[in-house]
Amino acid sequence: MQEFDLVITGGTIATASDTFQCDIGISDGKIAALGTGLKGAEVIDATGKYVLPGGIDSHVHIAQPSSGGIVMADDFESGTRSALFGGNTTVLPFCLQQKGQTIRQALNDYHAKQDGECYTDVSFHLIITDPTPEVLGQELPAAFEDGYKSFKVFMTYEDMRLNDAELLQTFDVARDFGATVMIHCENEDAIKFLIEKHEAAGKLRPTSHATTRPVAVEREATHRALSLAEVVDIPLVIVHVSNRAAMEEIGRARARGQKVTAETCPQYLTLTAKDLEGMDWEGAKFVCSPPPRDEKEQEACWEGIINGTFDLFSSDHCPFRYDSEDGKLNPRGRTNFRYVPNGIPGVETRMPILFSEGVMKGRIDLSRFVAVTSTNHAKTYGLYPRKGTIAVGSDADIAIWDPSETRVVAHADLHDGSDYSPYEGMELTGWPTTVILRGKPVIAGGALKSEKGNGTYLRR
Ligand code: URP
Numbered sequence: 001m002q003e004f005d006l007v008i009t010g011g012t013i014a015t016a017s018d019t020f021q022c023d024i025g026i027s028d029g030k031i032a033a034l035g036t037g038l039k040g041a042e043v044i045d046a047t048g049k050y051v052l053p054g055g056i057d058s059h060v061h062i063a064q065p066s067s068g069g070i071v072m073a074d075d076f077e078s079g080t081r082s083a084l085f086g087g088n089t090t091v092l093p094f095c096l097q098q099k100g101q102t103i104r105q106a107l108n109d110y111h112a113k114q115d116g117e118c119y120t121d122v123s124f125h126l127i128i129t130d131p132t133p134e135v136l137g138q139e140l141p142a143a144f145e146d147g148y149k150s151f152k153v154f155m156t157y158e159d160m161r162l163n164d165a166e167l168l169q170t171f172d173v174a175r176d177f178g179a180t181v182m183i184h185c186e187n188e189d190a191i192k193f194l195i196e197k198h199e200a201a202g203k204l205r206p207t208s209h210a211t212t213r214p215v216a217v218e219r220e221a222t223h224r225a226l227s228l229a230e231v232v233d234i235p236l237v238i239v240h241v242s243n244r245a246a247m248e249e250i251g252r253a254r255a256r257g258q259k260v261t262a263e264t265c266p267q268y269l270t271l272t273a274k275d276l277e278g279m280d281w282e283g284a285k286f287v288c289s290p291p292p293r294d295e296k297e298q299e300a301c302w303e304g305i306i307n308g309t310f311d312l313f314s315s316d317h318c319p320f321r322y323d324s325e326d327g328k329l330n331p332r333g334r335t336n337f338r339y340v341p342n343g344i345p346g347v348e349t350r351m352p353i354l355f356s357e358g359v360m361k362g363r364i365d366l367s368r369f370v371a372v373t374s375t376n377h378a379k380t381y382g383l384y385p386r387k388g389t390i391a392v393g394s395d396a397d398i399a400i401w402d403p404s405e406t407r408v409v410a411h412a413d414l415h416d417g418s419d420y421s422p423y424e425g426m427e428l429t430g431w432p433t434t435v436i437l438r439g440k441p442v443i444a445g446g447a448l449k450s451e452k453g454n455g456t457y458l459r460r
């Protein structure tokens with residue numbers, strides 16, 4: 001009988017459609033057989049555990065300069081190591097085109113940062129901030145042809161936002177080449193108006209971050225983005241949706257026949273604007289956009305996870321440090337909420353949060369968990385079925401979850417480059433204890449068994 005390089009036996013396997021028990025035979029980095037009585041040179045006994053496709057986090061920011069110039073607290077080494085410990089085998093970070101940069105320059109710079117540094121497989125989305133005629137006419141089409149087939153555009157952030165005309169032009173190029181458009185929906189003019197009001201009233205603390213970005217600015221921008229997509233006739237990925245009104249806009253667009261993929265994130269299920277009220281600027285640890293809302297909106301987002309409104313559950317990992325060795329990394333951010341860089345860490349806690357709060361608490365089943373944390377990401381961004389499932393021929397990217405393990409989240413136990421977790425103190429049950437990347441156990445017994453550089457760039 002054939003001997004496989006590695007056999008995983010005894011566990012309960014889940015894909016986005018089925019849950020079943022059998023052995024997995026792995027050879028040459030690929031899943032070679034699903035069956036019983038398989039023989040392996042190496043055997044992992046997964047009795048009592050769940051054997052799931054490795055997580056794919058399709059929305060992470062690594063080594064990206066923020067608005068305001070503060071560089072994110074993770075490079076590719078720390079960011080992908082942290083991702084791996086959280087049960088991920090692939091992440092899709094953003095390659096930012098800075099104003100005035102060619103797409104090629106942006107890609108060359110960003111590839112130089114990831115080369116030889118990664119623990120997980122990676123593939124880039126572009127961020128387009130400067131859609132000049134050259135970018136739209138030559139550079140973007142060339143990038144698409146090179147396999148960079150997805151990009152994000154922003155309706156907020158002064159230095160990144162596109163206006164409606166630019167959105168339409170950018171959508172049009174995406175349509176011609178079948179590229180995937182992700183969009184951040186918040187109305188920058190309304191936010192700016194509210195920021196000026198808050199400053200005039202001396203309301204400068206982190207909590208003003210939430211009150212200057214109310215639901216209406218997200219709802220309006222979501223509606224506008226979907227309308228512009230309808231005009232051009234393209235599908236859209238609406239990222240980091242935080243509330244029911246925006247979900248309803250997505251529902252209406254779908255009812256009209258538009259193809260919309262929708263994403264939400266852990267912060268919208270577990271945090272609220274109250275977290276921004278912390279003493280001594282502690283609230284700055286929860287500044288992300290859109291901001292966390294309230295319990296009712298959390299419930300709405302849970303409904304969306306359960307009923308299929310959301311296809312994707314991503315971290316929007318965007319790490320900054322709260323303190324640094326020499327005191328405050330961002331002293332300006334301690335004077336006015338508008339200078340706190342937007343974004344929070346979360347690539348390592350994304351799946352444990354959904355596993356514990358979703359699967360263990362009976363809100364969703366294992367297949368739904370797999371769909372929104374892995375399979376749908378692969379399908380949305382052109383990696384399926386190589387990634388995102390457990391099937392013969394797929395890459396052997398697997399996370400083995402122990403549903404009996406309970407841990408209290410403490411940043412000291414995490415592996416990212418930030419210095420806090422917004423989820424500190426949460427008790428979570430169910431953690432990935434073994435992670436296999438293309439057939440190689442890279443985390444075993446909760447310990448790292450890999451080196452940077454074992455993750456590769458995935459051309460799409
Ligand atoms: O606050 C956030 N989400 N920062 C990351 C950048 C983005 O908009 O996704």
Ligand code: ZN
Nearest residue numbers: 184239240289
């Ligand atoms: Zn965004």
Ligand code: ZN
Nearest residue numbers: 152184239316
């Ligand atoms: Zn984003």
Ligand code: ZN
Nearest residue numbers: 059061316318
């Ligand atoms: Zn983001």
